[in-house]
Amino acid sequence: MSAADGGAPRVALVIGAGSVKCAAALGLWRVLKREGIDIDLVVGCSGGSIYAGVMALGLGVEECEEMTHGLWRREITERADWRSMLGALFPKLFGFNGRLGMVHDAPLLKALSTPFGGRDFAETKIPLHVVATDLANGEQVTLSEGSILNAIRASVAIPYVWQPWKVGERWLLDGCLSAPLPVDVAMREGADLILAMGFESPYPRRIRSGTRYAFQINSIYTNNLLRANYAFHNLAHHAEIIPVLPEFGENIGLFDTHKFPYVIEQGERAMEAQLPYLKQLLATA
Amino acid sequence: MSEASSSEAPCARPRVGVVIGSGGLKCAASIGLWRVLRRENIDVDLFVGCSGGSIYAARMALGFEPDEIERDAGELWDAGLPKRFHYPTLIRTLLPWFFRRRRRMGLLNDSPFLDAVGRAVRHSTFEQLKTPLFIMATDLETGERVPISEGSITEAVRASSAIPIWFRPWVIGGRLLVDGGVADPMPVSVAIREGCDIIIAMGFEQPRYDQLGTLLGAAGQVTSISMNNLLRATFAFYNVAHHAEIIPIIPEFDRRIGLGDTHLIHYIVERGERAAEAEVPYLRRLLAARTAAVPAAGETR
Amino acid sequence: MEIHVERHTTVTVVRIAGSVDGLTADTLLAALQAEVDGGHVRLVGDLSAVDYTSSAGLRALLATVKQARQKGGDFRLAGAVPQVSRVLEMSGFTSILKMYEEVEVALASFGS
Numbered sequence A: 001m002s003a004a005d006g007g008a009p010r011v012a013l014v015i016g017a018g019s020v021k022c023a024a025a026l027g028l029w030r031v032l033k034r035e036g037i038d039i040d041l042v043v044g045c046s047g048g049s050i051y052a053g054v055m056a057l058g059l060g061v062e063e064c065e066e067m068t069h070g071l072w073r074r075e076i077t078e079r080a081d082w083r084s085m086l087g088a089l090f091p092k093l094f095g096f097n098g099r100l101g102m103v104h105d106a107p108l109l110k111a112l113s114t115p116f117g118g119r120d121f122a123e124t125k126i127p128l129h130v131v132a133t134d135l136a137n138g139e140q141v142t143l144s145e146g147s148i149l150n151a152i153r154a155s156v157a158i159p160y161v162w163q164p165w166k167v168g169e170r171w172l173l174d175g176c177l178s179a180p181l182p183v184d185v186a187m188r189e190g191a192d193l194i195l196a197m198g199f200e201s202p203y204p205r206r207i208r209s210g211t212r213y214a215f216q217i218n219s220i221y222t223n224n225l226l227r228a229n230y231a232f233h234n235l236a237h238h239a240e241i242i243p244v245l246p247e248f249g250e251n252i253g254l255f256d257t258h259k260f261p262y263v264i265e266q267g268e269r270a271m272e273a274q275l276p277y278l279k280q281l282l283a284t285a
Numbered sequence B: 001m002s003e004a005s006s007s008e009a010p011c012a013r014p015r016v017g018v019v020i021g022s023g024g025l026k027c028a029a030s031i032g033l034w035r036v037l038r039r040e041n042i043d044v045d046l047f048v049g050c051s052g053g054s055i056y057a058a059r060m061a062l063g064f065e066p067d068e069i070e071r072d073a074g075e076l077w078d079a080g081l082p083k084r085f086h087y088p089t090l091i092r093t094l095l096p097w098f099f100r101r102r103r104r105m106g107l108l109n110d111s112p113f114l115d116a117v118g119r120a121v122r123h124s125t126f127e128q129l130k131t132p133l134f135i136m137a138t139d140l141e142t143g144e145r146v147p148i149s150e151g152s153i154t155e156a157v158r159a160s161s162a163i164p165i166w167f168r169p170w171v172i173g174g175r176l177l178v179d180g181g182v183a184d185p186m187p188v189s190v191a192i193r194e195g196c197d198i199i200i201a202m203g204f205e206q207p208r209y210d211q212l213g214t215l216l217g218a219a220g221q222v223t224s225i226s227m228n229n230l231l232r233a234t235f236a237f238y239n240v241a242h243h244a245e246i247i248p249i250i251p252e253f254d255r256r257i258g259l260g261d262t263h264l265i266h267y268i269v270e271r272g273e274r275a276a277e278a279e280v281p282y283l284r285r286l287l288a289a290r291t292a293a294v295p296a297a298g299e300t301r
Numbered sequence C: 001m002e003i004h005v006e007r008h009t010t011v012t013v014v015r016i017a018g019s020v021d022g023l024t025a026d027t028l029l030a031a032l033q034a035e036v037d038g039g040h041v042r043l044v045g046d047l048s049a050v051d052y053t054s055s056a057g058l059r060a061l062l063a064t065v066k067q068a069r070q071k072g073g074d075f076r077l078a079g080a081v082p083q084v085s086r087v088l089e090m091s092g093f094t095s096i097l098k099m100y101e102e103v104e105v106a107l108a109s110f111g112s
Helices: A019-035 A047-056 A061-069 A082-089 A106-116 A148-155 A183-188 A210-236 A257-284 B024-039 B051-061 B066-080 B087-094 B111-120 B153-160 B188-193 B215-241 B262-293 C025-037 C055-070 C082-090 C103-108
Strands: A011-015 A041-045 A128-134 A140-143 A165-167 A170-174 A193-197 A240-244 B016-020 B046-050 B133-139 B145-148 B170-172 B175-179 B198-202 B245-249 C002-007 C012-020 C042-053 C074-078
Touching (some): A011 A019, A041 A047, A041 A148, A041 A183, A047 A106, A047 A128, A047 A148, A140 A148, A148 A170, A183 A193, A193 A257, A210 C055, A210 C082, B016 B024, B016 B051, B016 B188, B024 B051, B024 B262, B046 B051, B046 B153, B046 B188, B051 B066, B133 B153, B145 B153, B153 B175, B188 B198, B188 B215, B215 B245, C012 C055, C025 C042, C042 C082, C042 C103, C055 C074, C074 C103
Parallel strands (some): A011 A041, A011 A193, A041 A128, A193 A240, B016 B046, B016 B198, B046 B133, C042 C074
Antiparallel strands (some): A128 A140, A128 A170, B133 B145, B133 B175, B170 B175
């Protein structure tokens, strides 16, 4: 196992969609730092792009924890986007541009600007790629240049929750609709060894309302898409993919910031489980 | 799957599977495919149906001729989309905060559909079939694929056709089942697992919503994106995972086909026939080549 | 990684122990290929002693499935432990090949 230039294998980290659970990537990172293993490339989708972003910018693990803590606060979803909702329900009266978001994104943008405000892809210490979905044709869109804030805002644009975001000429949506765990990007960028941290959407235990039902169906699509993509890329390429799949014994809700230490610890555990094989591979390169 | 041991005669004919994926009314194109297969005398060893495709896969497995299936197709669809909404459920669905402890939500009244399906499959069971049939559904609570191959065919078709929101989920064996297309829109997986060599797969992409000016349009766009990406991703995987050949048959339509456009059925069937005909030469070559080349189990090259 | 082959009347059981990964895949593939080439195309892979599997390892398993099927047989898996099962599921294996909890059931699935 060696890179094209005969050097050490290019190790890539792919952090898939999973909202607050993506913090587990910090646990993974802690373990790698402890072992002196460097990551050469990082790819993020949806919530994963936030952690991919701070890691690529070269922030320390503790700094990342602090910065990203602030993101998962109730405030980001408390302000409803009445204009958008009214427009969707009464298009003739209010005009509807096809881009629905029930929650106003101003608090989200403010929270994202703390770590990413004014930062550009060109500034990152290691290459960063953020994945979103094209609203017009459903295709996967990989963002690798320009404003990091814009890219992440697009990648986390959960359908119906936040409005799609325009980057360049395209309106973009949550990356999880096309590539919840984008290992293909890492492969295309020449990685030989891919650490793929993926999270399956939790299934609500009881489906008690229409909206829960709709989210359930969405979760099923996302999980199945994640697996199908993973299954395909697993077979179709030569690269070695090491899945790092944290297990959560309990439901981690969107705002359960008190569970952060637990989430990060599960990320550490999941990485520890893969460490022996990873070290073997790196040693034989 | 060849059951031959080294002492028995080889079973050389490749196993042919037909998979009809989800696609609403467009699935009637599979009748055109069936017509071509019957005309060319191509034997099918396994049928798999999902969502809108499940009723056709079932009727093929039951041995109905293409003309009969086409004749009844319109009637079945009209029964499936009644003019009346199920108002109590409609209200409950739209007002989630009044909603208590109900697992089964659907906007449409499904009893005419259920009756029509029952008649169409002559109330048969899977066990009565000569050719194996699998119908794909999805477990709503776990998201798992549930390929059904036993019990009542009517119930299986009903479960597989339980398009979210429109139809209520259906309970079979204690599991709450919905549209198979949410987990595996064109379930070539089953045909692979059951040992088919040549898999003829008919699938359909969801339409793109160019008119995003309404809530339904915007929501439809998100669903279309999800379903199409899932279809492509699963198909890509099946292609690299399968040991032999998968022949995708994707009919082309030059007009938009909505769920209620039953007057277009003949057109849809004809499109399916055209698409299938185009594959016949290759299919024939494959069948001929594999018949010659497949050694029996126990023989060495 | 160790491989142990056991012949039954019409089915061969291949007991695999250890890690099925990029470093052991070639050995595994060679062993399984030898079975298929020798005409033993009805195979059950006993994974109960496999503690780890990776991408490359899965490719080796699937290559064998394909070869066996091309010759009219099949390669079915049994006894995977939870962490291996999880990877097999995520990699789509459970949808395209037959997996069982017990080796005996896998053997019986081939019929008489």
